[in-house]
Amino acid sequence: MGQLNKREITKNILEHKGTDYIPVMLNAVTFSAAQYGYSMMDIFASSEKWAECVMGTREKLGFDGLCCGNYVLVPAMIAGHMENSGGVASGNGEDTIHCLEDIEKLKPYDPDQCMNLQGGLKTLEIMRREQPDEPAYVIILNPASIALNMMGGKNAFKSMITNPNLFITLANTMEDMVFSGAQKLIDAGVDYLWSPMPNFSGYCISRKSYEKCCWESNKRFNKRIHDAGAKLVIHTCGKYDDRLDLVEQEYGDGWHISDTVTANIAEKYGDKVAIMGNIPCSSVLMEGTPEEVYRIAYQDCLDAGKNGGFILSGDCDMSPLTPLENIRQVVQAARAAEKVLYKK
């Protein structure tokens, strides 16, 4: 690691400067809550509890990085008062936008009044104080993902065929609101924003629908984050191999990949973006033996780590049922791979 701390190393990785350290960053918030006997409601309601379990679990198991928030509740604030398809006030803003006129009923968004965002900022502050060298990130839904939630998945998907203008208009409407919160996180010094896109993979929509309905919005929003000086990791959650050339133009500093072959992605895109992933969370991390976990984690490091632009991780959220020994094996695999890759 030389003189650099882990935040600086992570920055270097996301800037493709190369390092001799492979951070192990696991999406382990639910797992961490379970370790401390907290429910997700408990930790959403308390920055102290969120920070306590995430920092404590990381320290105990020896992995890197801290998730300090899940900035996903903009719809609750602006559309919680609106009725969903069931005809009741949604509370969370989901499934409330079904025509262009509905967009006019949205309340204005004030990031300073957004409890979800403010909670994340407070958690970041605690984490910076307690574990100042750890890279901290926030999960953030991009405007297209938020549009899908606000329309309801089924309606949003249908709209991509029957009325794409509605989906696109809603995503465009969300852009300033979401970015105003992202700017607060950037100003507070978050190390990167982590943006998952589970609904836009090849499991759900065609490349054509992706290009038509999501791509322009993603490019514009992500460029604003990029121009604000922040780092962005795009989580290509699901099958993205047929559209990675589009994602390549979306200003991601890193890709957290899943459902693909790490070596192939590293070979094709590893000189352009940092790669994060790609141990299957369910079939390997949760169900595998420690030996299997070690072998797959080690191979991922060898496949993607040779230029120093790699972060070892699961392919998505880690199950609370994941055996602790399997997580320790992931960390050991990274340390062992460094010795081979970087002659440490």
Added chain:
Amino acid sequence: MTKEEFLKKLSDCVVDMEEDSVVNIVKEYIQAGYDPQEGMLDGLVDGMKRASVLFDEEEYYIPELLVCADAMNNGIEEFRKYLPEAKKDDNQGRIVLAVVQGDTHDIGKDLVKIMLETYGYRVVDVGRDVSSEKIVAAVIEENADMIALSALMTTTMQEMKKVIELAEKKGIRKQVKIIIGGAPVSQNFSNSIGADGYSSSAIGAVRLVETLLKTT
């Protein structure tokens, strides 16, 4: 138009996502004096089966399949006006379908519902983020043959086990098959929680249901 030409036209309406014009074709078909049941099965349902093949082949995706289903359902709704009452409840088995508690991702569930209904099963959709108590209560109330559970997250999949445990506790486990699906779920996981089967796709779920209900 001959009956065969009508049936082809009905099928094409579904595959081509013509959710509005399908109703007019149904009306013309009925006016020509053809059998509504045949129109539904050999026309509309045939179209949905073709759409599901395109989905399997990755020509169609979820948006296309949903609009195809809308076209089929619009046509079926029109046909039902001309069906005798006794024909309206024909089904091959009752299946309670749910996304488990804590999970709000219901697109996979909706696809499975479309496919099962296309193949003649009666689906009792109890929704998403549903407690094990509510799922088991629906099974008892509907005298269902099967429970189909979905979860999209590694953080919610363990809820499936709770449903199975509750079914055992309530004494209904032997009379009901339980199948599971969803991105993080696997055959290993299915075995480990004592489910009767697992499918990685909506069309695979239909095949699994067919197999399991045949053996009961």
